[in-house]
Amino acid sequence: MVNFDELRAQIAQEFKEVETLDVLNELRIQYLGKKGKIADLMKQMKDVAKEEKREFGQAVNQLKAETSALLEEKKKELEAKALEEKLASETIDLTLPGRKPSHGNLNPLHLIEQELEDLFIGLGYQVIEGDEVVDDLYCFERANIPKDHPARDMQDSLYLDPAHLLRTHTTAIQMKVLEEQAPNPIKVVCPGKVYRRDDDDATHSHQFMQMEGLVIGPHVPLSDLKGTLEFFARKMFGQEREIRFRPSFFPFTEPSVEVDVSCHMCGGKGCSTCKGTGWIEILGAGEVNPKVLEMAGYDPNKVNGFAFGIGIERVAMLKYGIDDIRHFYTNDKRFNETFDRMD
Numbered sequence: 001m002v003n004f005d006e007l008r009a010q011i012a013q014e015f016k017e018v019e020t021l022d023v024l025n026e027l028r029i030q031y032l033g034k035k036g037k038i039a040d041l042m043k044q045m046k047d048v049a050k051e052e053k054r055e056f057g058q059a060v061n062q063l064k065a066e067t068s069a070l071l072e073e074k075k076k077e078l079e080a081k082a083l084e085e086k087l088a089s090e091t092i093d094l095t096l097p098g099r100k101p102s103h104g105n106l107n108p109l110h111l112i113e114q115e116l117e118d119l120f121i122g123l124g125y126q127v128i129e130g131d132e133v134v135d136d137l138y139c140f141e142r143a144n145i146p147k148d149h150p151a152r153d154m155q156d157s158l159y160l161d162p163a164h165l166l167r168t169h170t171t172a173i174q175m176k177v178l179e180e181q182a183p184n185p186i187k188v189v190c191p192g193k194v195y196r197r198d199d200d201d202a203t204h205s206h207q208f209m210q211m212e213g214l215v216i217g218p219h220v221p222l223s224d225l226k227g228t229l230e231f232f233a234r235k236m237f238g239q240e241r242e243i244r245f246r247p248s249f250f251p252f253t254e255p256s257v258e259v260d261v262s263c264h265m266c267g268g269k270g271c272s273t274c275k276g277t278g279w280i281e282i283l284g285a286g287e288v289n290p291k292v293l294e295m296a297g298y299d300p301n302k303v304n305g306f307a308f309g310i311g312i313e314r315v316a317m318l319k320y321g322i323d324d325i326r327h328f329y330t331n332d333k334r335f336n337e338t339f340d341r342m343d
């Protein structure tokens with residue numbers, strides 16, 4: 001005869017000891033499954049004496065109901081425990097500092113380029129870019145630098161074929177703009193990379209950046225050039241700066257000048273940055289040579305104008321106190337981050 005009390009106690013003990021839902025499921029199959037122990041008891045009914053069948057059946061049904069209740073209860077308990085553990089393992093510590101996504105930075109040359117563009121756009125200039133591969137015609141001939149001119153020696157470059165080269169100065173853009181706009185007035189700046197045979201040292205590179213300025217109209221006095229460059233120098237290097245013109249020579253400008261700005265490091269007294277002179281040379285400029293105007297299709301008796309060529313590396317080095325031009329090209333993230341304005 002089956003001892004229900006013992007069985008009940010055994011089931012209660014086994015359910016009590018279960019610690020995981022997997023084991024609980026095994027117990028469920030063991031007792032309540034189709035081929036489980038309680039189903040087996042039901043099958044024994046046929047061997048039970050007639051007068052005891054009723055009692056036996058009730059006992060089995062009760063055992064089944066109790067076991068199901070135990071199962072449900074344990075299941076709830078274990079599920080709650082599992083959820084609690086999951087929540088505990090996923091706790092977010094709101095006091096931890098956030099992780100900053102790392103982003104790239106603009107190279108200081110681009111920062112200066114943008115600053116210069118803003119400055120000149122503010123003065124009513126348009127920004128025009130040109131091709132880096134140019135015809136000999138626009139790089140030299142139209143700039144009044146004929147084939148045998150000694151100025152070509154200083155501007156040797158990489159030739160793709162005898163008529164095409166990597167531009168040696170942004171003056172090549174200037175010549176193209178002049179041809180395209182003649183006979184209309186012009187007010188543009190043209191930034192871009194240029195290539196020139198040069199020593200690669202702390203202040204020279206075979207590739208660097210310039211920004212050409214060009215203004216053409218019926219009456220463009222040289223004093224406008226001076227006022228414009230003074231405005232530029234003060235915006236970039238401080239309101240106390242002075243500029244001065246020194247006579248110079250460029251085949252495409254007449255007269256030509258070198259422009260110096262009073263030293264922003266020592267205020268003009270003389271220091272290592274300005275090599276003791278109080279002045280720093282920053283760019284070349286001049287009145288556009290009438291010959292250049294004529295070649296581009298202008299009537300030099302009706303219009304005149306000025307042009308200037310700013311070295312972007314030079315401005316960046318002076319403004320930020322960078323001592324070696326090669327820093328710009330090494331792609332060192334730490335260097336670029338120094339000039340980050342996004343933080």
Ligand code: PHE
Pocket residue numbers: 168169170171212250253284285286307308309310
């Ligand atoms: N193209 C000259 C250079 O590269 C600079 C310049 C531009 C001078 C415009 C005068 C006018 O050295």
